Amino acid sequence: MITDIYRLCICLFCCIVTGCNSVDQSLSYLPEGSTALRGTSSEATNTTAIIAQQQNASIDSASAEFAKQACISNKLIIQLSLLAKERSQSSIIPAFAETTITQYRKAESTLEDILREKGIPSDSHIPANEQDGINKLYTLKSHAFDKSYLDLMEQAHRRAIAVYKKGATKPLDNNIKTYAQERLPDIEAQYDALKEIERSVKSLVKDQ
Secondary structure, eight states: OHHHHHHHHHHHHHHHHHTOSOHHHHGGGSOTTOHHHHHHHHHHHHHHHHHHHHHHHOOOHHHHHHHHHHHHHHHHHHHHHHHHHHHOOOSSHHHHHHHHHHHHHHHHHHHHHHHHHTTOOOOOOOOHHHHHHHHHHTTOOHHHHHHHHHHHHHHHHHHHHHHHHHHHHSOOOHHHHHHHHHHHHHHHHHHHHHHHHHHHHHHHHHHO
8 A cells, every 4th residue: 555655656746747648647557456546646637727727817916906906997987877877967967877887887897707717806895085985975966966976987087097008008917908908998988978078067057
């Protein structure tokens, strides 16, 4: 039995060094009756495969940080727009908010799929100072609400553009970098639309 264990250790060591395709092939040299030891070969192979998968799935710290900030940006803008869709009394803001929600939920889903494939959590939370801005919106009404919403959205989009510009140019994980590059023009277009909404709202208020 001791001899069998010794042979198994040698076989496993050889597999690691030479990169053999299967531990079972090396264990074929074990004498008959060593089935208990052979049973461990598949477990060793599975463990090696899992480790390799985790190594391939992992991303560098810069990519992980971008993903975290992108997740926060998506959540923040979605939360703000959900509130605006429900509470704004403007004739144009609710429609804009609904379009924003659709676009950012799609982007959020795409990013979550990428992170899921890499085994990276996407459960980033909105920072306390950002959450305070959302909470304050609940206390406002009419034009005060609309103005505060648009101000918070402008700040959120400016930060998002800065985050995505870095993500699009830095040497990040390929999938993460591609996501940033493809998403950046959409965020910039959304920001332009937001500025147009701001001008329209100010014009409507002036005419009242």
